Amino acid sequence: MGLVISTVNMKGGVGKTTLTVNLATCLAKNHGLRVLVIDLDTQISATLSLMSPHDFAKRRKERRTLTYLMNQVIRPNLKKKLTTTDIICPYVCNVKGLDLMPGDIELYDEYLVSEMLHQKATADGKADFDDVWNKFEKNLIKDILEPVINDYDFIIMDCAPGYNLLTRSGIVASNFYLLPARPEPLSLVGIQLLERRIAKLRENHASLNINLLGIVFILSGGGIMGRYYRQVMQRVSQDYNANQIFKNRIPLDVNVAKAVDTFKPAVLSTPNSGGAKAFARLSEELLEKLEAAKSLTGKDSAKLNLTQLE
Ligand SMILES: Nc1ncnc2c1ncn2[C@@H]1O[C@H](COP(=O)(O)OP(=O)(O)O)[C@@H](O)[C@H]1O
Ligand SMILES: [Mg+2]
Numbered sequence: 001m002g003l004v005i006s007t008v009n010m011k012g013g014v015g016k017t018t019l020t021v022n023l024a025t026c027l028a029k030n031h032g033l034r035v036l037v038i039d040l041d042t043q044i045s046a047t048l049s050l051m052s053p054h055d056f057a058k059r060r061k062e063r064r065t066l067t068y069l070m071n072q073v074i075r076p077n078l079k080k081k082l083t084t085t086d087i088i089c090p091y092v093c094n095v096k097g098l099d100l101m102p103g104d105i106e107l108y109d110e111y112l113v114s115e116m117l118h119q120k121a122t123a124d125g126k127a128d129f130d131d132v133w134n135k136f137e138k139n140l141i142k143d144i145l146e147p148v149i150n151d152y153d154f155i156i157m158d159c160a161p162g163y164n165l166l167t168r169s170g171i172v173a174s175n176f177y178l179l180p181a182r183p184e185p186l187s188l189v190g191i192q193l194l195e196r197r198i199a200k201l202r203e204n205h206a207s208l209n210i211n212l213l214g215i216v217f218i219l220s221g222g223g224i225m226g227r228y229y230r231q232v233m234q235r236v237s238q239d240y241n242a243n244q245i246f247k248n249r250i251p252l253d254v255n256v257a258k259a260v261d262t263f264k265p266a267v268l269s270t271p272n273s274g275g276a277k278a279f280a281r282l283s284e285e286l287l288e289k290l291e292a293a294k295s296l297t298g299k300d301s302a303k304l305n306l307t308q309l310e
Contacts, residue, residue, distance in 0.1 A: 002036070002152035003290075003301050004145065005213060006174040010197075011190040012161035015180040015218040017045040018256060020158040021265040022276070023178075026283035028097035029267070033153040036088065039066065039103030040141075040170055041160035045260075047102045050092045052263040059089065059102055067104040069144050074112055084147045093264045099152075107166065134204050140169040163197055171198065172205050175301070176213035180250075181236075183217050183229040188236060191215065214289070215240065216282065217249040243289065248282040251275060 007020045020037060028035045039046040047056055059065055064087050072080055084101075092100045113136075121132045145155060157174070159167040171177060179194065181187045202208045217233060219226075237245060250256075253275030259266035267276045290301050 002034075002149045002155045003176065004149070004155045004157070004174045006157045006159050006167075006170045006177045006210075007180065008159045008167060008171065008177050008194060009179055009181060009187075009190055010161060010163060010193050011187060014182055014187060014190075015216075015250065016161075017041070017049060017158050018265075019178065019180045019216055019218075019250070019279075020046055020156050021049040022256075022267045022279035023283050023286070024154070024156050025093065025095060025098055025265045025267050026280050027154055027287075029095050030280060030283065031287060032097065034097045034099075034151065036099045036101060036148065036152045036155045037092075038101040038155065038157045038170075040107075040157050040166045041103060042105050042107055043160070044103045044105060046158040047100065048263070049260050049265055050098075050100050050263070051089065051102070056102060060104065064089075065102045065104040066144075067107055070108045073140060073143065074108060074116055084144055088148065093268055095268070103158075110165070113165065137165060137169050138172050138205055138207070141166070141173040142169075145173060168201060171201060171210055172208055174210050176211055178213050178216060180216045180218055182220060183232040183236070185232065188232065191236070212240075212244050213286070214244055214246045216246045218252070219249050220252045246282060246285055248278060248285050250278045250282065253278075 007016045009016055024035045024037045027033045037046055037050065044056070051059075064082065066087065068082055069084060069087055072078060087101055089100045089102060092098050117132050117136055118129065121127045121129045124132070141157075149155065156178075157170045159170055177198075179191060181191055198210065215236065217229075219229060233245075251274050253266070253273055255270040255273035256266040256275035259269045262269040265279075266273060267279050270276055271280075294301055
């Protein structure tokens with residue numbers, strides 16, 4: 001069964017999408033793994049990092065984006081024509097094993113979701129709206145993944161900043177979350193806020209079994225800034241155990257930012273750049289981490305809690 005990972009941070013612009021697409025590509029290309037990227041952000045950056053705007057427009061015209069699956073859930077009376085498999089775009093960037101579920105600029109209408117759930121709660125008579133909502137949140141992404149989860153080694157979901165319905169549902173469906181962060185004080189507040197939200201989510205969903213796979217630091221600048229960032233990272237290492245912070249950090253590298261012009265992640269467009277090499281090392285570290293935890297605890301990957309390593 002595929003290991004499901006959400007890339008999350010309450011803040012935008014910290015490198016979630018860049019990490020998602022480069023890591024997924026390395027796992028497929030360098031390690032021969034089957035990887036599905038799911039774009040849960042209406043900014044569709046993950047989609048446009050792996051396919052051209054022209055190809056995306058074509059897909060959208062055919063309605064073969066995540067929106068189609070969302071509509072099926074929100075309006076269950078619609079006649080179903082497509083399944084999860086039909087929405088998935090295989091072999092993106094010509095990489096064997098790398099698949100994409102394209103996102104969309106409009107994923108769902110919050111008003112329609114509320115209305116549908118209200119009707120459901122009323123129809124069920126005594127059903128409490130909160131219960132109906134929690135159940136919907138719990139199953140939304142899980143149900144979308146269910147038909148394909150066995151086809152992949154990894155499913156990586158690129159979440160939107162903030163904390164919307166899809167992020168929550170994605171977290172509930174995940175075994176792990178990856179937390180990219182810039183080593184700045186406000187970014188650390190973002191980490192703490194996210195941890196609190198996940199703790200709260202645990203209260204609503206007894207089945208929640210998600211663990212932090214690790215914080216990935218995206219560095220920016222050397223010199224005096226570098227010294228300052230080291231101090232901030234030092235502070236984080238006091239709050240987390242060593243296994244929860246990736247040793248490999250991602251440097252700021254213009255090749256990483258420019259890669260989107262080629263409709264490919266930097267690990268494909270400029271594999272020898274510093275940024276691309278850092279992503280390749282990070283993907284190795286991630287696999288080693290999971291392997292070490294597996295052999296130490298004897299558990300399958302989905303049940304691993306990496307804090308057990310210490
Ligand atoms: N390592 C990096 N080097 C250079 N630019 C980067 C790097 N990581 C991210 N960026 C750039 O920073 C911006 C925000 O990154 P992105 O991954 O879209 O963040 P998020 O998904 O958290 O909003 C993008 O323009 C991206 O190209
Ligand atoms: Mg993003």
